[in-house]
Amino acid sequence: MRFGVILPGGTGVEQLEQAVLAEQAGWDGVFVWEAAYGVDAWTLLGAMATRTERVWLGTLLTPLPWRRPWKVASQVATVDQLSNGRAILCVGLGALADDLPQTGEVTDLRERADLLDEGIELVRELLGGGREYQGRHYRFEFERDDQIEISRPVQPRVPIWVVGVWPRPKSMRRVLACDGVVPQYDLDGREETPADARALCEWLIEHDADPSFDVIAQGETPEGDPEAWAEAGCTWWLETRWELPHHGLERMQQIRERIADGPPRRQADAQPD
Secondary structure (H helix, E strand, C coil): CEEEEEECCCCHHHHHHHHHHHHHHCCCEEEECCCCCCCCHHHHHHHHHHHCCCCEEEECCEEHHHCCHHHHHHHHHHHHHHCCCCEEEEEECCCCCCCCCCCCCCCCHHHHHHHHHHHHHHHHHHHCCCCEEECCCCEEECCCHHHHHHCCCCCCCCCEEEEEEECCHHHHHHHHCCCEEEEEECCCCCCCCHHHHHHHHHHHHHCCCCCCCEEEEEECCCCCCHHHHHHHCCCEEEECCCCCCCCCHHHHHHHHHHHHHCCHHHHHHHCCC
């Protein structure tokens, strides 16, 4: 299992410093959230790429129906080049919340789902060197091969993770078109357990998902138990701190302290016999 940390916010400078600290502390990945208005995720990831050497860098998440897929593909490829092949793109429908600005974006669930499906296809096509795409919502044609080539990422296939609702069939079909899943579990109000992740992982195997397919678990240690989720088949544990207040020196200090403590595996190794 790999261990990443989701940075819950702060200024661009603060988050850049947190990413450098995360690499020094032994984390495997650093993820930032993409706001409708705020610190720009891809500018931030590009800066992180030049200040780190090992950690994976990605969004959690990019609301693809509210973005231009060709612009997102350009941003992903740029970060992948700057990081020498460490970019991850995580996409989803985009959450509707009271604290979002009114921007006139599409809010209908079915339409957002259609945009997400086509957006994933188009981003994949462009990152793979394709020059054209024709769908119901998006159309892209580009004749300059040289421009496509210099925009190619370092990785032959940049990992695309998608939020998937288990066990909804349409959501799971979308998952199979990607390289990883950030699961949301449809459980009639009960808390998810590693047994739910195990059922999802078994379904992925039955449907011939690639052996390198990533299944993400999220939580907060020490309360969370990454080992149990790893045994269920999850490949990443993402440390979250969403419950902290949104601003202030105390919040930033708590985040820095947790990052500096390192991933759960290092904490476990440090325990005395």
